[in-house]
Amino acid sequence: MAEGMTDSNRKEMLQGLTDEQLCRGYNNQLLGEQTERQILELLRTRGVAQCVALGRTRTVTATSTPQTTTASLAAAATPVSPVDAATAERERRRVLEEAKKLEADRVSAENRAAAEARVRAEEQAQRDVKEKEQPRPDDESSVMQELFGPLSPDEIVKIKTVRPANSIERPRITQAVQRSLNDPESARFGDIFVLPNKHACVAVNAKNKFGGYAGTRMAFAGTFNGTWQPLGMHDVTLEKCISMIVKLK
Structure with a gap:
C-alpha cells in the first residue's frame, strides 16, 4: 500500500508506526527504494541500531543504502532457518501447482470450445447439403x-x-x-x-x-x-x- 502513496503521505503514515512495524517493513525484500529510505531515516532518528524481523537481521546504517543490490542483501541478511526454508518451498510448490492447474483448465476449455465449434460447423454443412439436395418449389407453386x-x-x-x-x-x-x-x-x-x-x-x-x-x-x-x-x-x-x-x- 505504501508504494502507491506520495512521499509526504507515506512519511506521515510511517511516522505513526512502531519500531517493530518499521523494522518489519525495513526487512521486507519487496520494499521500494524510496520507502526504505524513509523508514531508515525514521529508525536512525529513533535510535534503532538493528532490525530483527521476518527471519532477517539488518543493521540500521548511518547512510541510506538501497535494498536493491544483491551484495548488500547478502551481507545484511542472516541465514533462513530450515523450518522457514521448508515452509517457503512448500508455498512455492503450491503456487506452481495452482498455476499448472489453471493452465491445464484453460487448455481444456479451449480444446472443448474448438471441438464444439467443429461439431456445429459439420452440422451446418450437413444441413446445407440437404437443403441443396431437396427440390424447392418456386414461390408461385407454393x-x-x-x-x-x-x-x-x-x-x-x-x-x-x-x-x-x-x-x-x-x-x-x-x-x-x-x-x-x-x-x-x-x-x-x-x-x-x-x-x-x-x-x-x-x-x-x-x-x-x-x-x-x-x-x-x-x-x-x-x-x-x-x-x-x-x-x-x-x-x-x-x-x-x-x-x-x-x-x-
Missing part, C-alpha cells in the same frame, strides 16, 4: 398449393393457364348457366374463369324456387361440340372449382 391443395406438376401447369373469359366466351357461358336456373332472368354473374380443357368456373347468384336469392354459388360449365353446356352448381370457392376441374381427365 402459393398454388396453399390455395388449391395438393397438385401434381401437370395440374400446376394447367392452373397457370387459367384466364378470365373473353368478350365472346362470357355471354355464351352465362347463357348456358342460365338454362340450368329456376329463374334465369334473375341471374347475377360475377367472375368467370376458363381453363385450358374448355371448362369454366362461373360465380352466379340467382333466385331459387321460393323467389329469394340463394347467395353466390359456383357453376361449372364445359364445351361439347363447340357449345357451352351447364355441368352443375356447387357451394364451393372459386379455388376449389378450379382445383376440381384441373383434376378432370
Whole structure:
C-alpha cells in the first residue's frame, strides 16, 4: 500500500508506526527504494541500531543504502532457518501447482470450445447439403398449393393457364348457366374463369324456387361440340372449382 502513496503521505503514515512495524517493513525484500529510505531515516532518528524481523537481521546504517543490490542483501541478511526454508518451498510448490492447474483448465476449455465449434460447423454443412439436395418449389407453386391443395406438376401447369373469359366466351357461358336456373332472368354473374380443357368456373347468384336469392354459388360449365353446356352448381370457392376441374381427365 505504501508504494502507491506520495512521499509526504507515506512519511506521515510511517511516522505513526512502531519500531517493530518499521523494522518489519525495513526487512521486507519487496520494499521500494524510496520507502526504505524513509523508514531508515525514521529508525536512525529513533535510535534503532538493528532490525530483527521476518527471519532477517539488518543493521540500521548511518547512510541510506538501497535494498536493491544483491551484495548488500547478502551481507545484511542472516541465514533462513530450515523450518522457514521448508515452509517457503512448500508455498512455492503450491503456487506452481495452482498455476499448472489453471493452465491445464484453460487448455481444456479451449480444446472443448474448438471441438464444439467443429461439431456445429459439420452440422451446418450437413444441413446445407440437404437443403441443396431437396427440390424447392418456386414461390408461385407454393402459393398454388396453399390455395388449391395438393397438385401434381401437370395440374400446376394447367392452373397457370387459367384466364378470365373473353368478350365472346362470357355471354355464351352465362347463357348456358342460365338454362340450368329456376329463374334465369334473375341471374347475377360475377367472375368467370376458363381453363385450358374448355371448362369454366362461373360465380352466379340467382333466385331459387321460393323467389329469394340463394347467395353466390359456383357453376361449372364445359364445351361439347363447340357449345357451352351447364355441368352443375356447387357451394364451393372459386379455388376449389378450379382445383376440381384441373383434376378432370
